[in-house]
Amino acid sequence: MRSLSRHAAQAGFTLVEVLVALLIMAIVAALSWQGIDAIVRSRDISSQRLEQQLRLQSVIAQWEADLAEIQDSGIVPALQFDGASLRLTRRQAAGLQLVVWSLRGDSWTRWAGPAVTRGADLREAWLQSQQLLGNEAEQLRALSGIANWQLYYWRGNAWTNAQSSGDAAPATAATPTLATRQALPGGVRLVLAFTEGSGRVGALTRDLRLSPQGS
Numbered sequence: 001m002r003s004l005s006r007h008a009a010q011a012g013f014t015l016v017e018v019l020v021a022l023l024i025m026a027i028v029a030a031l032s033w034q035g036i037d038a039i040v041r042s043r044d045i046s047s048q049r050l051e052q053q054l055r056l057q058s059v060i061a062q063w064e065a066d067l068a069e070i071q072d073s074g075i076v077p078a079l080q081f082d083g084a085s086l087r088l089t090r091r092q093a094a095g096l097q098l099v100v101w102s103l104r105g106d107s108w109t110r111w112a113g114p115a116v117t118r119g120a121d122l123r124e125a126w127l128q129s130q131q132l133l134g135n136e137a138e139q140l141r142a143l144s145g146i147a148n149w150q151l152y153y154w155r156g157n158a159w160t161n162a163q164s165s166g167d168a169a170p171a172t173a174a175t176p177t178l179a180t181r182q183a184l185p186g187g188v189r190l191v192l193a194f195t196e197g198s199g200r201v202g203a204l205t206r207d208l209r210l211s212p213q214g215s
Contacts, residue, residue, distance in 0.1 A: 052199055059142045060206060062110065066090055066099050067188055067208050075119045076126040079184055081151050081162040087129055089122070098125040101142075104134045106195055108143040111136060145198025153185035154209075162188075184210055 013021075069090040072078035076098075080087045085102040094115035102109050111132055113125040132139065151162035187209045194200040 064208055075122050083163055098129055100129045103149055106146055107141045108146045110140045110142045111138050145195045147193040147195045150191040152189040154187035155185050159189055
């Protein structure tokens with residue numbers, strides 16, 4: 001019986017062996033957790049970048065849709081850029097709509113007025129658009145992380161500053177007094193520069209040819 005008990009005692013683990021085993025298990029668990037954490041972080045970063053890309057594509061699609069539907073009313077400028085905001089009038093099923101794209105802080109915003117059919121209402125919307133504070137219900141924060149933006153117009157077979165004077169539009173029978181208004185350019189170039197913390201690198205350049213129907 002003594003010999004059997006002594007053999008059983010010798011078959012057990014010593015305290016040192018148990019501590020070493022626990023240490024090894026702790027190291028393996030830590031390494032496994034780091035691997036899982038890296039996978040989760042990588043997945044989150046990829047998901048965030050995909051969301052940013054989809055958001056950017058959606059906003060640019062709206063920008064191009066606005067420009068593609070430009071309509072010259074002969075009452076207010078169809079396309080005007082003052083260095084901070086771009087105002088344009090676009091066709092809608094219910095009439096003409098005034099749209100304003102602006103940079104507020106690091107956010108590219110879009111404001112859209114109601115579709116109107118009367119010249120007086122269009123003028124009122126134009127005046128209202130010059131007094132926007134950025135907190136209007138119609139003001140949409142389209143894209144964040146924008147450092148600055150620039151616009152160029154295609155005139156005379158070259159890209160020119162959007163704030164420079166363009167060709168005068170011809171007068172029409174309906175608007176004979178508006179002979180000095182500027183003609184629409186052949187195209188618009190958009191350049192968006194992103195902030196360092198936006199997750200995007202460099203700048204985005206987008207060219208769009210304007211439809212002759214908008215002239």
